[in-house]
Structure formats: C-alpha cells, structure tokens
Amino acid sequence: MKEETKLIQNILSDPLTGAISTPIYQTSTFVQEEPGVHKGYDYTRTNNPTRKVLENIIKDLEEGYAGLAFASGLAAIDATVKLLSNGDEIIAVDDIYGGTFRLLNLYKKLGINTNFVDTSCLKNIISHISSKTKMIWLETPTNPTLKISDIQKISLNVKKINSNILIVVDNTFATPIIQKPLNLGSDIVIHSATKYLAGHSDVLAGLIIVNNKQLYDTLKYIQNSTGGILSPMDSWLTIRGCQTLYLRIKKQSENAMKIASFLKTKNIIDKIYYPGLISHKNYTIAKKQQRYFGGIVSFSLKNDTLYAAKKIVTSTKLFKLAESLGGTKSLICQPSTMTHKSTPLDIRIKTGIQNSLIRLSIGIENIDDLIHDLNNAFLLL
Numbered sequence: 245m246k247e248e249t250k251l252i253q254n255i256l257s258d259p260l261t262g263a264i265s266t267p268i269y270q271t272s273t274f275v276q277e278e279p280g281v282h283k284g285y286d287y288t289r290t291n292n293p294t295r296k297v298l299e300n301i302i303k304d305l306e307e308g309y310a311g312l313a314f315a316s317g318l319a320a321i322d323a324t325v326k327l328l329s330n331g332d333e334i335i336a337v338d339d340i341y342g343g344t345f346r347l348l349n350l351y352k353k354l355g356i357n358t359n360f361v362d363t364s365c366l367k368n369i370i371s372h373i374s375s376k377t378k379m380i381w382l383e384t385p386t387n388p389t390l391k392i393s394d395i396q397k398i399s400l401n402v403k404k405i406n407s408n409i410l411i412v413v414d415n416t417f418a419t420p421i422i423q424k425p426l427n428l429g430s431d432i433v434i435h436s437a438t439k440y441l442a443g444h445s446d447v448l449a450g451l452i453i454v455n456n457k458q459l460y461d462t463l464k465y466i467q468n469s470t471g472g473i474l475s476p477m478d479s480w481l482t483i484r485g486c487q488t489l490y491l492r493i494k495k496q497s498e499n500a501m502k503i504a505s506f507l508k509t510k511n512i513i514d515k516i517y518y519p520g521l522i523s524h525k526n527y528t529i530a531k532k533q534q535r536y537f538g539g540i541v542s543f544s545l546k547n548d549t550l551y552a553a554k555k556i557v558t559s560t561k562l563f564k565l566a567e568s569l570g571g572t573k574s575l576i577c578q579p580s581t582m583t584h585k586s587t588p589l590d591i592r593i594k595t596g597i598q599n600s601l602i603r604l605s606i607g608i609e610n611i612d613d614l615i616h617d618l619n620n621a622f623l624l625l
C-alpha cells in the first residue's frame with residue numbers, strides 16, 4: 245500500500261462493535277476480572293484505547309518504533325527533557341520555538357544547560373560538543389524565517405563523535421508528510437499536533453515518536469509518572485485531523501509556493517522567507533530533505549516599521565490575525581509584537597525577526613482569493 249492509503253487503512257474499526265470511527269473511550273478506569281487481570285487497560289493515565297489508536301497512527305506516519313500522546317506540544321517536550329540528568333547539556337537551534345526556549349531556561353535551575361547555536365551549519369554543533377552533551381535539539385524549518393538544518397548530516401557526524409548523544413527533531417513545521425527525521429538518523433521526533441497534525445485549530449496536543457524500545461519504555465515511564473497525557477476526546481479530534489493530513493499539506497504547500505512567487509512581484513516587499521524559493525539560503529538542503537516546502541511564508545517590508553506591518557496584518561480579511569499555524573484557515577501574524585515579543589531585541593534582529601516581519605500560515609482556501617486579499621492590504625501602504 246502507498247503511504248496515503250496506509251494512513252487511512254491502518255485506522256482499524258473498533259474490534260468490539262465494528263464502529264468505523266474510533267470510539268471515544270471516555271473512562272478513567274477499567275473493570276478487572278481479578279486483581280491485575282484485565283484487557284490491557286487499567287487506568288487512563290497509563291493507557292487508553294482512543295489514545296492508543298492515535299499513538300499508532302503517528303508511529304506509522306513517522307515510521308518509528310512507538311508513539312506517545314501528550315496534552316500539548318510542550319508537555320511532550322518537557323517529558324523528553326526529563327530523559328536528562330543534572331549536569332547534562334543540550335545543543336539546540338538558536339531560533340527555537342519560544343515556548344521551548346522558556347522551558348529549557350527553566351531547566352537551568354535543575355542543572356540542565358542548553359547552548360543555542362545556528363544548527364544550519366554543522367560545525368557550530370560539532371564545536372560545542374563536550375563530554376556533557378547528551379542531546380541535539382533541532383527544528384527544521386524554524387519559525388518564522390524557515391531556516392533548514394541537514395538532519396542526516398548532523399545525525400551522522402554527531403553519532404561518529406558519540407553514539408549516545410540523542411538527536412531530537414521537533415517536526416511540527418514539516419510534518420511526516422514532508423520529512424521523516426527517524427529515517428534520516430534521528431532518535432526522537434516531537435510534534436505540537438496542535439498545528440498541522442490536528443489541523444483545524446480546535447485542539448492542543450503533543451506527540452513523541454521514538455526509534456527503539458528502550459527509549460519508548462523510559463518515556464512511557466516518564467509519561468505515566470508525570471501525567472501530562474492527551475484526553476480521549478482530544479485524542480479523537482487529533483485522529484480525525486490526521487486523516488486529511490496528506491491532502492492539506494499538499495494543498496497548503498502549493499498555495500504557499502504561489503504566494504511566495506506573488507510576493508516577489510511586489511515592490512514594497514524586502515525579504516521573502518520560503519524554502520521553495522531558489523533565493524532562500526537553505527534551498528538546496530530543503531529540496532533534498534523535504535518532499536514539499538510547507539505552508540508557512542514570511543516576509544519583511546522595505547518600510548521596516550512596526551506601523552507598516554501592523555497596517556497590513558489588520559487589513560486582510562481572509563487572513564485572520566492570530567498566533568498559531570497549520571490550520572485549514574489562513575492566518576497572519578507579526579512575530580515581533582506577537583509570538584516573539586518576549587525574545588530579547590538583539591536575538592530577534594540576529595535571527596531575522598525585524599520589526600516589519602510578517603508570517604503567513606497558508607490555509608486551504610482558493611489561491612486567487614488569498615492573493616487578492618493580500619494585494620488589497622498592500623494597496624493601503
């Protein structure tokens with residue numbers, strides 16, 4: 245079977261009733277025949293049949309050993325950091341998701357330190373590796389300038405130095421439709437399923453996929469010990485979202501490419517960030533590593549002011565002004581005053597988040613309508 249078919253067909257009907265849609269097992273506990281004798285489920289924090297279906301879907305999509313579902317992306321990220329101990333160090337991508345940056349800073353006081361480096365250049369990683377390094381944390385593409393890191397090259401070279409260093413990839417922006425990091429040599433993949441996987445801006449969810457049993461057992465133990473699990477209802481919403489993932493990613497990537505090309509024709513635009521454009525600084529590796537270029541496009545204005553960007557983000561009608569991304573509906577945001585407002589100014593400028601930067605999360609609407617909407621907003625400048 246081809247991937248698209250497998251995704252749908254691997255979601256089995258309910259063995260008990262034949263229900264074609266996965267039942268929502270809204271229950272905290274399960275009746276036992278004798279103490280310890282049950283059907284594989286004893287308490288929903290430990291195991292739940294609806295959550296299990298989702299965990300199998302994402303395991304198949306990422307071609308991993310097993311999956312684990314959490315209450316949010318950050319709950320999944322937190323569980324992963326808990327693999328480490330006092331004194332261990334992480335090397336992470338410098339323009340990492342703001343919430344992950346905040347979490348990693350919190351871990352400093354527990355003795356787990358992070359070095360933030362530009363991971364799109366391998367030697368920045370290699371030169372920071374020490375005997376304390378236990379984890380490399382990648383996001384590719386990054387938010388909002390869509391910087392790409394070469395997962396295969398990094399995994400290969402880091403493992404040559406020390407095969408015990410774990411390679412973690414936050415695959416939220418790409419999704420397994422675009423790239424499968426485990427096949428490129430990483431050990432752990434993380435998703436904020438809140439974004440593309442659930443895909444309808446109606447649920448918060450996080451996922452971890454690992455490539456071996458030992459990592460799975462340890463993370464399963466951490467998940468059960470800390471309790472940040474995904475509820476049965478939210479598991480069901482995420483299962484439903486995943487079923488259309490192929491269609492959405494394909495359409496959103498096609499729309500995004502057309503919007504990036506449209507932006508190139510506009511005089512008021514300064515920089516355009518889209519990995520599908522030859523002018524993007526990581527175009528070559530994006531083309532090699534990714535099946536599509538994704539649904540996020542960012543750009544800055546020649547008039548690099550907060551005011552000019554605000555004028556645009558408040559003038560579009562179809563593009564709704566909101567944080568988050570990856571849903572069916574197109575969104576627009578101004579990172580410098582919204583998603584990245586707590587990032588220190590010097591880091592903000594260094595990572596390309598200038599005052600006028602605007603990020604688009606492209607939805608599944610008709611491309612002509614989306615371009616028309618942006619064009620109307622540009623005319624007001």
Ligand SMILES: *Cc1c(COP(=O)(O)O)cnc(C)c1O
Pocket residue numbers: 316317318319341343344383387414416417435436437438439448449450
């Ligand atoms: C949104 C996001 C997260 C955090 O996920 P939540 O579901 O909001 O907790 C982590 N990483 C990336 C890349 C994200 O975009």
